[in-house]
Amino acid sequence: MRTLTLFLVALLCGCDNIPRDPEDTLGRIRHDHVMHVGLANGATPRGTRLGGNLIAALTKDTQATPTFSYGSLEPLLLDLEAGKLDLIVGARFADDTPWKTRVTLGPALSSEDGAVGRINDHAVTRNGENAWIMLVQRKAKALGAQ
DSSP states (O other), rough: OHHHHHHHHHHHHHHTTTTTEEEEEEHHHHHHHHEEEEEEEETTOSHHHHHHHHHHHHHHTTTEEEEEEEHHHHHHHHHHHSSSSSSEEEEEETTTOGGGGTEEEEEEEEEETTTTEEEEEEEEEEEHHOOOOOOOOHHHHHHHHO
C-alpha cells in the first residue's frame, strides 16, 4: 500500500503544468506578443468569416500581433512542422488526408462537398503544443466551428 501511495504522489507531482507545450508556443506568443500565421490557398487575414474571427480572438486572448506568411498549403505545413509558423488558416483537407497524423487539425471552420468527397477548412497547429492547441480549438468552437 505504501508503494502505491508513493507512486501516486510521484505521478501527481509530474502533472503540475498540464497541458504542456514542449516548444512553449503559447508562452512564446504571449511573451513576444507575436503570432506567426500562415494563410494558405489565397486566404486573407480576414479569411473566411470564422478564420478571420479566429485570428482576431486569438490576437485578443494572447495580446499578440499576427504576422502573415502567404503560400501554398504544403510549404506552409512544412514551416509549421519546423516551428516557423504557429497557425495556418485556409487549410483545406479531405477527410482522409495523411496530414492529420503530422499536424493537428482544428474543428472545421467550413465544409463543402466536392468531387473527391467532403472538404473541410481547418485551422492547423503543430502537433504536441497542447496548451496552444487547446486555446485554438476552444476559440474556434466558441465561434461556431464544427
